Amino acid sequence: MLIRPARLRDAADLPAIEKSAAQLYGSAADLAWLADGPLIAQAEHESRILQQSVWVAEADNGILTGFISTEIFGTELHLWELSVHADWQRRGIATLLIDSAYRHAITQGLSALTLTTFSDLAWCAPAYAKRGFEQLPQPGPRLQDTLDAEALHGLPPERRIAMRLPVARVTAPR
Ligand SMILES: CC(C)(COP(=O)(O)OP(=O)(O)OC[C@H]1O[C@@H](n2cnc3c(N)ncnc32)[C@H](O)[C@@H]1OP(=O)(O)O)[C@@H](O)C(=O)NCCC(=O)NCCS
Structure with a gap:
């Protein structure tokens, strides 16, 4: 499985991946509606791809199997x-995608x-906790705004949390 930065032409494939992935919510208590929930628009993917903030997983046959979409806020x-x-879940692909974002965070300081x-x-x-993320009891203004916006879109606020994974500082050898 190749993990690489997304290219503009990948944007058209990403909504179908998100739609397929969301089927997992079909069996989640009170959240089955998310299986048919709104998807990130292709234009939004294109915008983030231009900011070099999206990575995709590509199978040997060239099919895209997953993606991670990110944005820098301050540091x-x-x-x-x-x-x-859905056809590719539980094979470690999400873990690899998070690793890519993590490496990007390191290189961006x-x-x-x-x-x-x-x-x-x-x-x-x-x-996420297995990967080292910790829940933020006090999310701070930016993440609280995100949680509030999610609540407005119908996500149950009592089940939503913010998490953070510090990026290890790589010190240059003396
Ligand atoms: C969440 C998601 C991205 C995980 O993708 P994935 O490639 O299957 O994840 P990985 O194989 O790297 O699994 C990492 C860990 O996540 C957990 N996990 C992943 N899928 C799981 C599932 N269906 N049930 C229980 N635990 C699961 C496990 O702890 C797993 O580690 P393990 O396989 O060693 O037990 C995928 O299920 C998905 O697209 N879900 C729908 C969208 C979504 O919920 N995104 C995250 C929203 S915050």
């Missing part, structure tokens, strides 16, 4: 969306990765 890299096509997620779904907060 932090926010993960807006992480999706892996950033201090942390951030995200918002569901606290109680196995593939959300517990999976």
Whole structure:
């Protein structure tokens, strides 16, 4: 599985991946509606790709299997969306995509990765915690705004949390 920066022409494939990935919510209590929820528009993908903030996973046959879409805020890299096509889940692809974002944060001199997620779904907060993300009891204004916007879009606020993964500082050898 190749993980690479997304190219503009990839943008057209990303909504179908997000749609397929979201089928996982079909069995989640009170969240089945998310399986048919709104998708990130192709134009928004194109805009983030131009900012070099999207990575895709590409199978040997050239098919795209997943993506991570991010944005820099100050010294932090926010993960807006992480999706892996239903046919390709549980093979470590999301882990590789997060690793790419993490390496990007290092090369950009950033201090942390951030995200918002569901606290109680196995593939959300517990999976991020395994990768080292920690829940922020006090999310701060930017992440609180994101949580508030999600609540306005119908996500249950009592099940949403913000998480942060500090980026290890690489010190140059003396
Ligand atoms: C979440 C998602 C991106 C994970 O992709 P993936 O490539 O299957 O993830 P990985 O194989 O790297 O799994 C990493 C860990 O996540 C957890 N996990 C992933 N999918 C899971 C599932 N269906 N049920 C329970 N735990 C799961 C496991 O802890 C897993 O580690 P393990 O396989 O060693 O047990 C994918 O399920 C998806 O696209 N879901 C729909 C969109 C979504 O929920 N995005 C995240 C929103 S915050």
